[in-house]
Amino acid sequence: xxxHSHEEASSGxxxxxxxxxxxxxxALLLEKGVLNEPEVQDNISYMxxxxxxxxxxxxxxxxxxxEFKELLLSDGKAAASQLGxxxxxxxxxxxxxxxxxxxxxxxxxxxxxxxxxxxxxPPDWYKSFAYRSRAVREPRAVMREFxxxxxxxxxxxxxxxxADARYMVLPMRPPDTKGMDxxxxxxxxxxDSLVGVNVPRSPSRTSPR
Amino acid sequence: xGEAHDMxxxxxxxxxxxxxxxxxxxxxxxxxxxxxxxxxxQSTDELRRSIESLEEYRDxxxxxxxxxxxxxxxxxxxxxxxDEIDQRAAEIERRWDRL
Amino acid sequence: MTFEPGDRVRVLPSEKPGHVRTPAYxxxxxxxxxxxxxxxxxxxxxxYGLSGLxxxxxxxxxxxxxxxxxxxxxxxxxFLYADxxxxxxxxxxxxx
Numbered sequence: 457x458x459x460h461s462h463e464e465a466s467s468g469x470x471x472x473x474x475x476x477x478x479x480x481x482x483a484l485l486l487e488k489g490v491l492n493e494p495e496v497q498d499n500i501s502y503m504x505x506x507x508x509x510x511x512x513x514x515x516x517x518x519x520x521x522x523e524f525k526e527l528l529l530s531d532g533k534a535a536a537s538q539l540g541x542x543x544x545x546x547x548x549x550x551x552x553x554x555x556x557x558x559x560x561x562x563x564x565x566x567x568x569x570x571x572x573x574x575x576x577x578p579p580d581w582y583k584s585f586a587y588r589s590r591a592v593r594e595p596r597a598v599m600r601e602f603x604x605x606x607x608x609x610x611x612x613x614x615x616x617x618x619a620d621a622r623y624m625v626l627p628m629r630p631p632d633t634k635g636m637d638x639x640x641x642x643x644x645x646x647x648d649s650l651v652g653v654n655v656p657r658s659p660s661r662t663s664p665r
Numbered sequence: 666x667g668e669a670h671d672m673x674x675x676x677x678x679x680x681x682x683x684x685x686x687x688x689x690x691x692x693x694x695x696x697x698x699x700x701x702x703x704x705x706x707q708s709t710d711e712l713r714r715s716i717e718s719l720e721e722y723r724d725x726x727x728x729x730x731x732x733x734x735x736x737x738x739x740x741x742x743x744x745x746x747x748d749e750i751d752q753r754a755a756e757i758e759r760r761w762d763r764l
Numbered sequence: 765m766t767f768e769p770g771d772r773v774r775v776l777p778s779e780k781p782g783h784v785r786t787p788a789y790x791x792x793x794x795x796x797x798x799x800x801x802x803x804x805x806x807x808x809x810x811x812y813g814l815s816g817l818x819x820x821x822x823x824x825x826x827x828x829x830x831x832x833x834x835x836x837x838x839x840x841x842x843f844l845y846a847d848x849x850x851x852x853x854x855x856x857x858x859x860x
Contacts, residue, residue, distance in 0.1 A: 471688065471690070472690070472726065472728075472729055473754075473758075474690070474694075474725075474728070474729045474732040474733065475688070475690035476754040476755075476757045476758045476761070477732050477733075477736060477750060477754045478690050478693050478694050478697065478732045478735070479690065479693070479753075479754070479757050480750050480753035480754040480756075480757055481697060481732070481735065481736060481739065481745065481750060482693060482697055483753055483757075484745050484749060484750065484753060485697070485739075485744075485745070488744075488745075490706070490744060491697070491700050491701070491704070495700045495703070495704070496693075496696050496697065496700055497696075498700075499695070499696035499697075499699035499700045499703070500692055500693070500695075500696045502696075502699060503692065503695050503696070503699070504692075547802070547804060548801060548802065550801075563673075565671070565672060565673030565674075565787050565789075566670055566671060566673070566713075566785065566787060567670060567713055567716065567717075568727070577687065577695070579684055580681070580683065580684050580685060580727075581680050581681060581682050581683075581684075583727045584680060584681060585672060585675075585677060585723075586677035586678050586679065586680045586681065587677075587680045588672050588673065588677075589672045589673065589674065589675040589676065589677035590677045590680070592673045592674055592789065592832075592844060593673070593674045593789075593832075593833050593836070594836075594837060594838075595838070595842070596837070596838045596842075597837070598680060601679060601680055601682075602680075602682070611839070611841045611842055611843070612838060612842045613842070613843055613844070613845065614829075614842075614843075614844040614845070615844075615845045615846075616673060616787065616844065616845070616846040616847075617847065618785045618786065618787060618846045618847045618848065619785050619801070619804070619807070619822050619847035619848075619849070620801075620802075620804045620807075620822065620847070621801055621822075621847055668788075671787055671788045673787045673788070673789045673790075674788075674789035674832075674833065708810050708811075708813075710783065710807045710810035710811040710816075711810070711811055711812070711813060713783065713807075713811065714782075714783035714811035714812070717783060
């Protein structure tokens, strides 16, 4: 049986007391046959396979393929499945589009719901009390902390993921990206732009083909 | 605002943009809950309810809340007892101390 | 389902105990139904191991930020959406 606990052991007392508790829970559940090792390992692998790169792929595809974009905006899970991302878990994945008039920001004030099935674990800041408290009330101030200010006249729309849907932003394609292929476009899409605290990188430092 | 978790609109300081390295035990917390959920042994809603009921909600980190809530739920469902978790956790920590 | 997109609704100011997915900051607030997201088992019951059936309609409800916060520091055009279950909404008539 693989021992995952080297990290906690070597970090000794500086780690959380809950580390031993979840190891204890794991050991007991395995001993009692409530779970088996492959099930636990499968779930570890499941999360490791998910990352913001998936979101970037979806966005890049939507930028170059209008039909895919339509699918992404009407049925996020189907679009993710089409690119092989296997998002079984959430009830719905709703992708909201940034436009020249509207900038979207995602938050879950009640707990930190996030489209994990596509993007993997949310960043610490997304789960923080400060973000959860302030994003709904002062979204522009929060975005400013991330270095982003929407242009004059753009509405800010906040989505609080209070129920069974998980949200992701489809950012606008940056200017001066004509001729870039999907892979190059995906590199511009940051995780922060998928939540809406910022926008994608501009290609000014990358030389287009 | 009534409950600790229901914090939309509450005052807050600057958003800390630091990111800690996810530790193995935190990955395990995700995996155990994922596995329990996949087998229909607990639902996301039960886990949320358990997290929200934690008195220590504001004093625990995200994954500490998950572990505490998972334990509470498993004990509630009679799958495990607090005593056996205590005992096993203590053994594990003793083992780590010896390394 | 009871509501159509465009309907003006108020979020019930209920203090019901237990697990709810209607945030306190929206209770008693007036907004509009943007769309029906779908029908889902009631999380308030799922949270206690019940079936949550029959499924309940879940709506995307929009609110003007200036209606939510007295001190909102952005333009009046900014708004917020939350996903609210039908049983937390009541019809609101009155001037826009």
